[in-house]
Amino acid sequence: MTSAPLVGPSGRALDDDSANWLRCLDEASAERDEAIARLHELLLRAARREASRRAPRLRITGPELEDLAHQAADDALVSVLGKLHTFRGDSRFTTWVYKFAVFEVSGKIGRHFWQACDVRLDAAQWELLPDRFGMDPHEAAHSAGLMAELRRTVEEEFTEHQRRVFVAIVVDGIPLDALVHRLGTNRNAIYKTVFDARRKLRAALVTKGYLQDEAGGR
Amino acid sequence: MTERTDGRAALERFLRTDPQDPGCEQVMEHLDAYVELVLAGADPELTYPGLTAHLRTCSPCAEDFDGLLALLRDASAG
Numbered sequence: 671m672t673s674a675p676l677v678g679p680s681g682r683a684l685d686d687d688s689a690n691w692l693r694c695l696d697e698a699s700a701e702r703d704e705a706i707a708r709l710h711e712l713l714l715r716a717a718r719r720e721a722s723r724r725a726p727r728l729r730i731t732g733p734e735l736e737d738l739a740h741q742a743a744d745d746a747l748v749s750v751l752g753k754l755h756t757f758r759g760d761s762r763f764t765t766w767v768y769k770f771a772v773f774e775v776s777g778k779i780g781r782h783f784w785q786a787c788d789v790r791l792d793a794a795q796w797e798l799l800p801d802r803f804g805m806d807p808h809e810a811a812h813s814a815g816l817m818a819e820l821r822r823t824v825e826e827e828f829t830e831h832q833r834r835v836f837v838a839i840v841v842d843g844i845p846l847d848a849l850v851h852r853l854g855t856n857r858n859a860i861y862k863t864v865f866d867a868r869r870k871l872r873a874a875l876v877t878k879g880y881l882q883d884e885a886g887g888r
Numbered sequence: 889m890t891e892r893t894d895g896r897a898a899l900e901r902f903l904r905t906d907p908q909d910p911g912c913e914q915v916m917e918h919l920d921a922y923v924e925l926v927l928a929g930a931d932p933e934l935t936y937p938g939l940t941a942h943l944r945t946c947s948p949c950a951e952d953f954d955g956l957l958a959l960l961r962d963a964s965a966g
Contacts, residue, residue, distance in 0.1 A: 719962060720955045761920035765960060769920045772955040776948060803902070805895030813896050840902075846948045858912040861946055865905055872903040881900060 688763035695754060709750065712764065714743040716771035721779075728779060729786040738782065742774035749774070780847030791852060792834065793842050796821055802843060816880045823874040828867065835863045906945070908938040915942050915949045923956045927964075 684692070694705035717739040725735055749770045757766055783789075800810035800817060810817070824836055835853075838844045839860070846864075850857050875881040915922075918936050925932040933940050943950045 716959055719959060723955060723958055724951070760918070761924045764963070765920045765924055765956070768956055768959045768963075769916075769952075772952050772959070773916065775955070776952055800895060803895045803898045809895045813899075816896070816899075846946075856912075857916070857948060861912045865909065865911070868903050869905045872905070875903070881903070884904075 684759045685762055688757075688759060691763040692754070692757070695751070706747070706751070709767065710743060710747050712767060713746045713750070713771045714739065716768045717742040717746065717775055720772050720775045724775070724779060728782070730779075730782060738775070738778045742771060742778050745777075746770040746774040776847050777851070780845060780849075780851045783845055783848035784852065789842065789844060791838055791842075791844070791849075794837050795842055798843075799841050802840070816875065819875060819878050819880055820871060823871055824867075827870070827874065832863055832867050832870075835860060836867045839864055902945075906938075906941040909942045909945065910938040911942065912946060912949055915939055915946070916952075919949075919952060919956060923953065923960060926957065927960055 691705070691709075693699060694701040695709070696702065699705070718736070721730070721735050721739045721742065725731065730738060746767075750767055753770075757763065760766075799820075800813065805813060824833055828836065835849065838849050839846055846857060846860055850860055853860070872881060876883045914936075918939065922932045922936050922939055925935060943953055
């Protein structure tokens with residue numbers, strides 16, 4: 671039997687539980703199969719709790735929710751085992767593992783959105799935009815010029831990709847993870863597109879006098 | 889300029905971008921350590937600058953943060 675690893679790949683000291691998980695999950699370990707089974711149980715418990723936490727805001731219940739949790743746990747297990755060599759010990763191993771369960775639940779909910787909701791990509795419901803920012807009809811009427819310039823900027827100055835993503839996320843209210851699934855991309859790419867769009871829009875609205883400039887352009 | 893209202897303020901907040909925002913990739917990379925620091929009562933911004941700003945504006949990452957925090961609280965509660 672080999673001695674327990676006391677440090678992770680980064681040289682950071684690991685707590686006993688994390689070191690034990692790594693030792694048991696090592697490809698040379700005789701306990702690997704049993705450890706993988708325990709890991710799956712841990713991931714399934716985490717995925718169930720996370721799916722249940724989000725369930726009240728989703729149209730998912732009963733067996734469908736349980737199925738989502740199982741799929742998330744199965745895929746999280748694959749991710750964890752594939753990325754085991756990247757665990758640096760910045761957190762406890764179980765915290766690191768839970769993270770993958772949470773991410774997979776997010777992804778599965780994003781995919782489920784299109785099955786549960788009758789929403790069209792590019793619906794472009796501009797008339798709903800004031801309400802999305804909490805404007806009542808009086809405020810919306812008061813801000814009509816601002817909203818018109820916002821729409822003009824999106825439609826005339828954005829790239830096709832920027833426009834598509836902005837309209838889906840901001841105008842039509844499609845959840846970001848759902849759009850990630852539909853476009854076959856990743857969360858960071860969509861967020862970055864919206865981030866750049868926000869900055870571009872703000873600059874345009876400042877130029878046209880609808881918004882005041884602020885120090886540092888923020 | 890038109891009169892500033894609550895909805896308009898929400899729009900202005902949405903359009904305001906933080907140059908410190910590192911994006912989702914960094915948050916996804918460090919979320920586990922970030923949440924442990926939060927639970928320990930430490931200031932995670934000292935170790936992971938910008939992540940708090942990102943979590944304020946990215947609802948999917950904020951949802952993941954809430955989920956991981958809830959899991960750890962459940963685990964520590966037994």
